[in-house]
Amino acid sequence: MSSLSGYRIMWMMVLFDLPTGTKNERRSASKFRNQLLDMGFQMAQFSVYIKFTSGKEQVTALCEQLKPHLPLAGMVDILSFTDKQYENIISFRGTKREDSPKNPDQYQLF
Numbered sequence: 001m002s003s004l005s006g007y008r009i010m011w012m013m014v015l016f017d018l019p020t021g022t023k024n025e026r027r028s029a030s031k032f033r034n035q036l037l038d039m040g041f042q043m044a045q046f047s048v049y050i051k052f053t054s055g056k057e058q059v060t061a062l063c064e065q066l067k068p069h070l071p072l073a074g075m076v077d078i079l080s081f082t083d084k085q086y087e088n089i090i091s092f093r094g095t096k097r098e099d100s101p102k103n104p105d106q107y108q109l110f
Helices: 023-038 056-069
Strands: 010-017 042-045 048-053 075-082 091-093 096-098
Touching: 010 056, 023 042, 023 048, 023 056, 048 056, 056 075
Parallel strands: none
Antiparallel strands: 010 048, 010 075, 042 048, 091 096
């Protein structure tokens, strides 16, 4: 069996801009962030969460799971891209350039 292809496995990125002017809006935004964490997403930035997936089918399933948890107000965008595309990310922390984030270890099934 061949190893997993960097063109098949996908990353999913959820970007959002949610209102936080009232106590209820802040509660709703926090609930949404916590839901992303419960679903296995990792925070890349405060309003940007990422998750490594096995492919498009899992991205579609995660989108369906996320729909009931979307806040009533604000904007949520979901991007998906291949592992090969993600490996070219350029990250800056302050004025220093950092190496691309290490991808999760992958297991090969026989």
